[in-house]
Amino acid sequence: MNSDDFKNDLDHFEQTCKNAGLKVTQQRMEIYRALLESSDHPSAETLYRRLRDRMPTLSLDTVYRTLATFEKHRLVHRLETKESQARFEALNVRHHHFLCDRCGSVFDFTWPAFDTVALPPTLGRIGTIERKNVVLHGRCTACLAAEDR
Amino acid sequence: MNSDDFKNDLDHFEQTCKNAGLKVTQQRMEIYRALLESSDHPSAETLYRRLRDRMPTLSLDTVYRTLATFEKHRLVHRLETKESQARFEALNVRHHHFLCDRCGSVFDFTWPAFDTVALPPTLGRIGTIERKNVVLHGRCTACLAAEDR
DNA sequence: CCCAGAATTAATAATTTTTACCAAAACAAC
DNA sequence: GTTGTTTTGGTAAAAATTATTAATTCTGGG
Structure with missing residues (x-):
């Protein structure tokens, strides 16, 4: 920033x-x-x-x-x-989260392509959407490096 | 089921x-x-x-x-x-979550179209992905109905 | 610059959520 | 059956969060 x-x-x-x-x-x-x-x-x-x-x-x-x-x-x-x-x-720019399952770190990222995908029609019956967020799970690079030792 | x-x-x-x-x-x-x-x-x-x-x-x-x-x-x-x-x-079928911000209920849904979208390339630097999940926020139909009264 | 009202402090305590301890009893698996 | 894991009951502790109260500090508006 x-x-x-x-x-x-x-x-x-x-x-x-x-x-x-x-x-x-x-x-x-x-x-x-x-x-x-x-x-x-x-x-x-x-x-x-x-x-x-x-x-x-x-x-x-x-x-x-x-x-x-x-x-x-x-x-x-x-x-x-x-x-x-x-x-x-x-709360500023819209973004998504990557969570490292090992160390618990949270990383932000943007994903313009995601925002354009049409929601599944079944959601109409569930409710109205105000926010869409993606949560990715995995290992951050730091943890991957630490595990290779 | x-x-x-x-x-x-x-x-x-x-x-x-x-x-x-x-x-x-x-x-x-x-x-x-x-x-x-x-x-x-x-x-x-x-x-x-x-x-x-x-x-x-x-x-x-x-x-x-x-x-x-x-x-x-x-x-x-x-x-x-x-x-x-x-x-x-x-833990069974892969699905995503809809959270009602009012009553806190969680609803599951599937979204095949989402699974095919390519991830943003920036993620390579963040880490390796093991799970992708979408979290939607909004009002469930029950809460919407209750608010209309 | 002053004042009223709002917010913070300090110190403590309560609440909620979660996990841990122990010895005794129960029970699954081989 | 025996063995070793698991549950129980009762209690307790830790961790996270929120609350209380009175005194003090500070912001915002006049």
């Missing part, structure tokens, strides 16, 4: 907060920024540890509470994983 | 247990059967409640332990959801 995008995201964040009547506090800013800067879809705990350097007084409670607030206002997205700890990502 | 398929699944279950050196106990049988009979991807707690009628002495501990054992031997599959409680399904 280049610095312009970054600035835009932070602007969008401020705007969304204001629209929703949310105050733009230091903590909310930093938590959102940390999510933008992270590509590893951190959990609340991870974010907390990551931010304590910059913000020694930050409380874990605030991280959980803030993430829940963000989620409610669609600023962040809670990932679906099998792990016990929930993972989050800042 | 017709009763032949069902029998086949139970046979496959017994065979897999034996291959893995797992004893075919009453509890394991019933837990697996309950999963085969369920289309709602129940959690450990739900399975426990569901089975207590037939098996009053079953313990929750056993359900968790057994599901973990099954998962290790690839007899069941732990679903990825945002919910706190993990959900399980018996």
Whole structure:
């Protein structure tokens, strides 16, 4: 992500907060920024540890509470994983997920061809679709390399 | 699922247990059967409640332990959801999931057209793929009907 | 610049989910 | 039958998440 995008995201964040009547506090800013800067879809705990350097007084409670607030206002997205700890990502470009079954890492990717495939007709009876996501499972390159030793 | 398929699944279950050196106990049988009979991807707690009628002495501990054992031997599959409680399904035909964002229900569907789409080339750098799954989000018909009132 | 209201903090605790422990009993498989 | 695995019951612990309360801090709007 280049610095312009970054600035835009932070602007969008401020705007969304204001629209929703949310105050733009230091903590909310930093938590959102940390999510933008992270590509590893951190959990609340991870974010907390990551931010304590910059913000020694930050409380874990605030991280959980803030993430829940963000989620409610669609600023962040809670990932679906099998792990016990929930993972989050800042909500920007549409993408899909690759999950490494060994180390649990999550990688993003885009797949334009997928978006054009017609959905199976049976879905009409199931419900209305608002989001389509692909989840791939496998081994990430790092784990593959580690296993070859 | 017709009763032949069902029998086949139970046979496959017994065979897999034996291959893995797992004893075919009453509890394991019933837990697996309950999963085969369920289309709602129940959690450990739900399975426990569901089975207590037939098996009053079953313990929750056993359900968790057994599901973990099954998962290790690839007899069941732990679903990825945002919910706190993990959900399980018996592992048979390949399918995708529709999640209702309102009531949390999970519906299965197949999508042959999806399976033929070429993956984006960028994935080569990420890792090797073992499973591809689509997760759709939306409102199930029941929730849509309820909202129209 | 000030004020009201919102948000955070600290410290603790409760809840929920999941897993673990033990000794005793049950039971599947050979 | 014997053996070794598994379940049970009861309890407990760990991990993840949410809540409480009062005091303090800070944002946003005037």
